[in-house]
Amino acid sequence: MKKTTQRLTALIAASAVFSLSLHAYDSGERTNEPPRADTEQPAPPPPQQTPPPPPDAQAPTPPPAAPQADGPNIIEAAKDEGKFETLTKALETAGLIDVLQGEGPFTIFAPTDEAFESLPEGTLEELMEPENRQQLLQILAFHVVPGEVRGDDVEPGEVPTGLGLPAEVTVDGDEVRIDGARVVQTDISASNGVVHVIDRVMIPGS
Numbered sequence: 001m002k003k004t005t006q007r008l009t010a011l012i013a014a015s016a017v018f019s020l021s022l023h024a025y026d027s028g029e030r031t032n033e034p035p036r037a038d039t040e041q042p043a044p045p046p047p048q049q050t051p052p053p054p055p056d057a058q059a060p061t062p063p064p065a066a067p068q069a070d071g072p073n074i075i076e077a078a079k080d081e082g083k084f085e086t087l088t089k090a091l092e093t094a095g096l097i098d099v100l101q102g103e104g105p106f107t108i109f110a111p112t113d114e115a116f117e118s119l120p121e122g123t124l125e126e127l128m129e130p131e132n133r134q135q136l137l138q139i140l141a142f143h144v145v146p147g148e149v150r151g152d153d154v155e156p157g158e159v160p161t162g163l164g165l166p167a168e169v170t171v172d173g174d175e176v177r178i179d180g181a182r183v184v185q186t187d188i189s190a191s192n193g194v195v196h197v198i199d200r201v202m203i204p205g206s
Contacts, residue, residue: 073101077190078110083197086116086124093128094137104192105148109167109178111201119201138163142179142204148193151176151186165204178202 071077075097078084087110091097100106116124127136141162149159154176158166167179176183178198185197 071189071191074104074106074108074190074193074195075101077188078108078195081188081195081197083112083114084110086113087111090116090128090136090140094133094140096137096140100144100192102192106193107145107147107149108193108195109143109145109181109183109198109202110195111143111181111198112184115181115198115200139201139203142167142202143198150194151183151196154183154186163204167202 072080075088075091079088088097091100100108126132127139142165144162145159145167146162154169154171156169156171159169159178161167170177176186179202181198181200181202183196184199188195188197
């Protein structure tokens with residue numbers, strides 16, 4: 001949560017500085033005054049003529065494109081599964097899409113659409129209201145673990161989350177739970193992390 005919030009805050013701050021600068025420019029608040037009309041200006045130098053290229057000259061070779069990560073990012077991988085429409089909409093409302101499409105890596109314990117439907121009636125609708133955006137952000141950050149944690153790496157104990165509060169992992173035979181939510185599918189791979197599917201929404205402190 002701390003790292004995620006810092007990124008979002010930095011983006012918002014940068015936008016605010018740009019907006020203020022643009023407003024100052026449009027209002028005529030400039031540091032350099034335009035030259036007075038009665039001030040004589042030196043004549044501009046004559047334009048230089050660029051000699052034509054020789055007949056056998058070749059166009060410059062463009063630089064090689066930056067290497068792209070293979071496969072979909074963690075948001076695209078979740079969308080491809082077809083069972084995280086509510087989660088995707090919640091991430092958009094909370095402003096986390098761009099963050100989770102970043103370099104990462106991230107591990108998301110992703111509640112399915114059915115998991116969101118099992119919340120008490122009216123809870124999801126209330127969380128999606130603009131005035132509850134911060135609460136929604138905290139809940140979603142609780143489902144994100146920094147780094148890439150594969151299914152074989154999961155062990156009992158506490159794991160850090162993006163919220164800054166740990167979540168408790170328990171293992172009972174083949175059954176793995178995190179904060180009480182059962183992991184029903186593991187290791188949906190993405191270019192910047194991995195997705196594990198859980199059967200309920202984790203509410204911090206519940």
